[in-house]
Amino acid sequence: RPKIKISKDKLKDLYLNKKLSLDLITKEFCCNERTIFARLYEYKIPIRYDKKRNDITEEKLKDLYLDKKMSIGKIAGMFKCSKGTIWSKFCQYNIEARTKSEANRGKYRVEISGAVLRDLYINKKFDTSQIARKFNCSTKTIVERLHRYGIPIRKIRINIPRETLEDLYVNKEKTIYQIAKKFKCDPVTILDRLNQYNIPIKKKGKVRESDQEIIIPKDKLKDLYLDKGLTVSEIVKIFGGSHGTIYKRLRRYDLVRKKGEALKGKPSTFKGKHHTLETRKKLSEATTKQLASGKMRRENTSIESEMERELQRNNIYYQKQVPLCNITVVDFYLPEYKIAIYADGAYWHNLSIVKERDEKQSKILEENGYKVFRFREHEIKKSVKRCVNEIRRYVQIRDGPVSSGSKILLGKNKIYV
Incomplete structure (x- = not known):
């Protein structure tokens, strides 16, 4: 994977001068916290330490990370802090981080004793794939353990004469999967035998026209689909087959119908029906949750x-x-000041139904102690700076007058007014 380009000057400016948090810096460069710390070390930029967290001592970290082999994520969860805080403490105490291979060593190890494996493979006659499914691992792992424990591997060779295979595959036109099912073996075994006997492999998708090809004349399909306006489902009932088959024939014969023409005279099945208030509320809550989760x-x-x-x-x-x-x-939400910010587009938010919804949402938010700022599209395009200044003025009024050049704390960072 190519190395992420992070310039020393920009990183130094963001980390030391602007004092941005690691979370914001990782978003800026689209990487993780470990990458940022690696570059700070590489460029010899001094690490900022969280002096308030005196409870995260060197002895505790060494015990949890080096002795008990806990991950950084679990340690962060134990101390109720971010992984970045733990990384900064590692830098402060000069604790060397484990490599990825060291961290994963033994993590995915499958425990299978020689006696159990011998019983399954020799006595119960399980094959390697069955044992692999039982222990939730790969067949390669099972074969390696058989070699390690000195268990002789069975050599099972299925006898498939060339004449029989050629008759099934070429003359009777059976598929590889059908032949494998007949001989109770893997399809790969059949494929190997075909190559061994120099029997040419059929191209994927080749079928017997006499049995599987559905005869649908172009003129009749055109009459049904374009002239009579039948749907694909109705045509399927006439000829049989699947919807996919009909769609393929329509593309093959270049028979195209616009969506409006297809639905002409056929009203929606939901026409005249309306969701109940309870259903609408559930749909709204589900949409809100999906938007918030990022799904x-x-x-x-x-x-x-x-x-x-x-x-x-x-x-x-x-x-x-x-x-x-x-x-x-x-x-956008400013959690420290309970400020909710909307950027409303010109088209949708001018519709009467959307306006009513916006007013209702703003009213409920204000009743619950939130300050709502709704900026219209033309306001943002004209001067987005003026919009943000309006938020800053609200903070000044709320916290009392401040003189020019004094600092206002917004969240984790400071702005000058």
């Missing part, structure tokens, strides 16, 4: 990207796509 793929809009860049430029700590009150997922 529902969603890319930033252009105005969200502009807002994010401006927040980063001002060193404002924020969280993205945060669910609040089980009714909404805010675009």
Whole structure:
């Protein structure tokens, strides 16, 4: 894998001058915390230590990491901190990290005694694949253990005469899988015998037209699909076969119908029906959870990207796509100040139904103690800086007046006003 390019000057500026957290730096370079620490060592940039965590001592770390072989993630969970904090303590105490191979040594080891393996393989006549399934490992592992314990490997050779194989494969046109099933062996064995006897292998997908090819004339298919407007499901009932077969024939004969033409005169099965309020609420909550978990793929809009860049430029700590009150997922959230920020697009958020929903969400959030900022698309495009300044002014008013040049703490970082 190619090495991630991280310049020394940029890393030094982000880590020492701007004092960004490791979480933000890893997002900037799209890598993990270990990579950042490796580059800090490489460029001889002094590590910032968390002086407040005096409970994470050198003796405890050495005992957990070196003696008990615990992972950094488990140690971080024990001390209720991030993995970055544990890494910084490693740097402070000069504890050398294990390599990946050392960390995984013995982790995936399968315990099989020689007596058990001999009983299964020799006495009970299990084959290597059956034993592998039993111990949840590969057949290669079982073969290695058989050699290690000096257990003789059975040589089973299935007798398949050339004439029989040629008759089944060429004349009767049986597939490799059907022949393997007949001789109770693996399909790979049949393939090896075909190569051994120099019997030419059939191309993938070759079938017997007399038995498997469905005869569908082009004129009749055109009449049914284009002229009479029948659906694929209805055509399947006439000719048999599968939906895939009909779709392939339509492509082969270049018979294309627009979606609007196909649905013309055929109203939706859901027409006239409406979800109950309870169902709508459940659907809304499910969508909110999916958005928050990241399972529902969603890319930033252009105005969200502009807002994010401006927040980063001002060193404002924020969280993205945060669910609040089980009714909404805010675009940006400032947890320390309970500030919810939306970047509303011009089209969707001008629709009456969406406007009502936005007003309802804002009202519920404000009732629960959140400050809501909704910036329209034209406001962000005109001056995103002015939008962020509005948030900063709110913080000043809330925390009391501050003089020019004083600092306001937003989350983990500081901004100047």
